[in-house]
Amino acid sequence: MTAAARDAAYFDQWYADMAASPARDAIVARTLGLPPELGFASALPWEGVADITAALRLPSGGLLLDIGCGRGGYGIEVALRTGARLIGMDFSAVALDHASSISARRLPPDRAEFRLGTLTATALPDGAVDGLMCVDAVQFAEPPLAGLREFHRLLRPGGRVALTSWEAASAADPRVSARIHAMNLRRDLPAAGFVDVEVHEMPLWRAAERSLWEAALAAPETDPAVRSLQTEGRRTLESFDALRRVFATATAP
Numbered sequence: 001m002t003a004a005a006r007d008a009a010y011f012d013q014w015y016a017d018m019a020a021s022p023a024r025d026a027i028v029a030r031t032l033g034l035p036p037e038l039g040f041a042s043a044l045p046w047e048g049v050a051d052i053t054a055a056l057r058l059p060s061g062g063l064l065l066d067i068g069c070g071r072g073g074y075g076i077e078v079a080l081r082t083g084a085r086l087i088g089m090d091f092s093a094v095a096l097d098h099a100s101s102i103s104a105r106r107l108p109p110d111r112a113e114f115r116l117g118t119l120t121a122t123a124l125p126d127g128a129v130d131g132l133m134c135v136d137a138v139q140f141a142e143p144p145l146a147g148l149r150e151f152h153r154l155l156r157p158g159g160r161v162a163l164t165s166w167e168a169a170s171a172a173d174p175r176v177s178a179r180i181h182a183m184n185l186r187r188d189l190p191a192a193g194f195v196d197v198e199v200h201e202m203p204l205w206r207a208a209e210r211s212l213w214e215a216a217l218a219a220p221e222t223d224p225a226v227r228s229l230q231t232e233g234r235r236t237l238e239s240f241d242a243l244r245r246v247f248a249t250a251t252a253p
């Protein structure tokens with residue numbers, strides 16, 4: 001999910017295709033080490049959940065926002081591990097339907113809710129959340145800095161943010177999409193008002209991602225969701241060295 005413009009209708013169809021494709025979920029779960037019963041839509045391996053959980057330092061009973069949550073699996077798991085209450089937010093109603101039913105099997109009903117909203121307009125009050133995670137979605141905010149400003153507005157003083165995404169390895173590489181060229185978390189997190197900014201390159205996450213794309217290309221093309229995974233895999237592997245996998249954490253002062 002790193003190229004071209006993507007609107008809510010596009011993602012609704014993407015998630016509808018995914019729901020009809022056990023084959024797609026099996027490839028992703030096997031290569032990224034994810035529990036198949038949780039819903040995922042990105043390229044973050046299971047070890048990433050521990051990194052996000054540690055970075056957020058959520059108090060038990062605190063409020064976690066998983067923004068761009070998709071089918072919700074990562075945020076549900078972080079809420080389970082920390083005892084936090086969860087709001088999952090996305091602009092795809094289809095994704096949120098899936099997230100609600102997955103969550104109903106994992107979290108008590110008073111611990112989780114799923115709401116429509118965008119990366120730049122959540123309609124939540126200032127300072128409402130204790131921690132905010134965004135897995136492989138902040139690059140869709142237009143521009144990313146507008147998303148980061150909204151995240152900063154939502155966090156209480158001392159609240160933490162944890163973001164996973166990609167950045168260009170080189171500023172002038174024509175193989176990199178405009179969307180990823182716009183990503184510069186080391187520059188934009190402080191510009192949005194965050195402090196304690198850390199941006200780590202994650203080569204092991206990137207290696208897991210490579211195994212995902214390779215497995216997708218080796219699989220039979222059984223349905224639209226597998227085809228979409230293969231199209232993205234082909235494009236990603238053609239210029240694999242052009243992107244850096246990044247994990248960013250920061251504090252709202």
Ligand SMILES: C[S@@+](CC[C@H](N)C(=O)[O-])C[C@H]1O[C@@H](n2cnc3c(N)ncnc32)[C@H](O)[C@@H]1O
Nearest residue numbers: 011040041042068069070091118119135137140
């Ligand atoms: C690669 S998926 C990641 C989903 C989920 N975080 C996960 O890791 O499984 C990107 C998600 O961002 C959502 N998204 C993209 N642009 C958005 C926007 N402007 N506002 C809200 N959600 C958006 C998509 O609907 C999709 O669920």
